Amino acid sequence: xxxxxxxxxxxxxxxxxxxxxxxxxxxxxxxxxxxxxxxxxxxxxxxxxxxxxxxxxxxxxxxxxxxxxxxxxxxxxxxxxxxxxxxxxxxxxxxxxxxxxxxxxxxxxxxxxxxxxxxxxxxxxxxxxxxxxxxxxxxxxxxxxxxxxxxxxxxxxxxxxxxxxxxxxxxxxxxxxxxxxxxxxxxxxxxxxxxxxxxxxxxxxxxxxxxxxxxxxxxxxxxxxxxxxxxxxxxxxxxxxxxxxxxxxxxxxxxxxxxxxxxxxxxxxxxxxxxxxxxxxxxxxxxxxxxxxxxxxxxxxxxxxxxxxxxxxxxxxxxxxxxxxxxxxxxxxxxxxxxxxxxxxxxxxxxxxxxxxxxxxxxxxxxxxxxxxxxxxxxxxxxxxxxxxxxxxxxxxxxxxxxxxxxxxxxxxxxxxxxxxxxxxx
Amino acid sequence: xxxxxxxxxxxxxxxxxxxxxxxxxxxxxxxxxxxxxxxxxxxxxxxxxxxxxxxxxxxxxxxxxxxxxxxxxxxxxxxxxxxxxxxxxxxxxxxxxxxxxxxxxxxxxxxxxxxxxxxxxxxxxxxxxxxxxxxxxxxxxxxxxxxxxxxxxxxxxxxxxx
Numbered sequence: 121x122x123x124x125x126x127x128x129x130x131x132x133x134x135x136x137x138x139x140x141x142x143x144x145x146x147x148x149x150x151x152x153x154x155x156x157x158x159x160x161x162x163x164x165x166x167x168x169x170x171x172x173x174x175x176x177x178x179x180x181x182x183x184x185x186x187x188x189x190x191x192x193x194x195x196x197x198x199x200x201x202x203x204x205x206x207x208x209x210x211x212x213x214x215x216x217x218x219x220x221x222x223x224x225x226x227x228x229x230x231x232x233x234x235x236x237x238x239x240x241x242x243x244x245x246x247x248x249x250x251x252x253x254x255x256x257x258x259x260x261x262x263x264x265x266x267x268x269x270x271x272x273x274x275x276x277x278x279x280x281x282x283x284x285x286x287x288x289x290x291x292x293x294x295x296x297x298x299x300x301x302x303x304x305x306x307x308x309x310x311x312x313x314x315x316x317x318x319x320x321x322x323x324x325x326x327x328x329x330x331x332x333x334x335x336x337x338x339x340x341x342x343x344x345x346x347x348x349x350x351x352x353x354x355x356x357x358x359x360x361x362x363x364x365x366x367x368x369x370x371x372x373x374x375x376x377x378x379x380x381x382x383x384x385x386x387x388x389x390x391x392x393x394x395x396x397x398x399x400x401x402x403x404x405x406x407x408x409x410x411x412x413x414x415x416x417x418x419x420x421x422x423x424x425x426x427x428x429x430x431x432x433x434x435x436x437x438x439x440x441x442x443x444x445x446x447x448x449x450x451x452x453x454x455x456x457x458x459x460x461x462x463x464x465x466x467x468x469x470x471x472x473x474x475x476x477x478x479x480x481x482x483x484x485x486x487x488x489x490x491x492x493x494x495x496x497x498x499x500x501x502x503x504x505x506x507x508x509x510x511x512x513x514x515x516x517x518x519x520x521x522x523x524x525x526x527x528x529x530x531x532x533x534x535x536x537x538x539x540x541x542x543x544x545x546x
Numbered sequence: 547x548x549x550x551x552x553x554x555x556x557x558x559x560x561x562x563x564x565x566x567x568x569x570x571x572x573x574x575x576x577x578x579x580x581x582x583x584x585x586x587x588x589x590x591x592x593x594x595x596x597x598x599x600x601x602x603x604x605x606x607x608x609x610x611x612x613x614x615x616x617x618x619x620x621x622x623x624x625x626x627x628x629x630x631x632x633x634x635x636x637x638x639x640x641x642x643x644x645x646x647x648x649x650x651x652x653x654x655x656x657x658x659x660x661x662x663x664x665x666x667x668x669x670x671x672x673x674x675x676x677x678x679x680x681x682x683x684x685x686x687x688x689x690x691x692x693x694x695x696x697x698x699x700x701x702x703x704x705x706x707x708x
Contacts, residue, residue, distance in 0.1 A: 135624065137639055173597055183576065364580060393568040394565070397607075397611030400604075
């Protein structure tokens, strides 16, 4: 009955359109009320869930991403990617993937990426006679590579949701190979589709232009090096490195690029506080919700239920992947990470999966959800920018889904895909 | 018409200032954490107060901005049913949602006061201030959320909401 109260309230409120943070908190409080647990425990858990030093990396990474958006670093990355890939058939599609991978490496936000790259590249692709729906499909799916290529604030959310026992540095390292595989896979698929559709190759502007665009893009790209290098060398904690990334971005944007003015700075900081307030409220509420999950022994019950279906780990992994993809199509990424991690992580570690590997699998699944209707926020933003209908875009996106599924299969069934780099450098 | 443009000037001013203070706190947090790294490596003197102060600032700014989010409607939710529902049902769901937020706001404020009083004698060692400081933002945010939700309820009843 407790589970019915907990999940019934959650589902009912979600369907009624109540904001996710409040759904989580209210359902936890309702269950506490039903079980005669004082409600103050819920708020104490919520405060404890927010009072974590490592969490400060989230606002800093989001702030750095917003500053990069405001200061036009994205445009410089696009120019570099254009010099690099434009000569290939379907080059602008490859430029979109390449730019998104680089932008992901410095911002970590898929929505920011599709906004920045979509505005810059979809009009160009349309001009070069690419199907607008295909242009949006490529840009939206490419934006999700940033979720895996470090830094990714979603990985920090996962590390916190996992109870703080998972190293953020290991997660960052673990995301690199799957992120690159996803990006390369999307490039290959885009190339073949471009050949089939007869999209033209662009012009090669010469090695000098390539070198020049690289030099211009380099200060922006260096922030990723500072973040990763700082964490891996032990110079900074993840939180410190994210704050340094903000300061570095401000310096580069104002002194090197001279593209960030006072209004842009205010806009970036206001956007950042809005996004982080939204995310952190979810994390705080999820802390209360997660405590109720533990009290009601949901992970144990789920584990028993899964094992009753099959004791074969491969089958259990398949079931969990299907469930995560389905959930990802209905809800945004950060709430799902905080809801599903305490439920599925004990089950996954129970069948021998490394928590770092599960984190990457989770983010990849939910990333697929971001570009899948009915609630694929990244796809929706891409469609809005490209001025195309979601239902038409879906007809062109499915080959790119196949790339996701291949990478998901590798991450799920070949642990080295994600665990090799943490083992080598962690 | 956006939610913000429907709000009366006083509420708009509170929301605007909440976001400004929150943004300033984020910048201050960044500077404090940057100073922590600078002091450790350049001055060879790691400050003991920086982490705790930055964390406390974060708690305040999140709650302020989260309350502003109720007024501006920027908290994410599943709007699938809401978007496709006929107008009377949509209106009912909006009223229901805001009533829930109102309830959470009141409960948060009341329990926040309890937690602040309960921890008033405890001190955060590195800052030398009462641990109650970590719970007062919940009280403030709870009151603001309840007020903003009440206002949204009034707006929905008057105009049909947004």
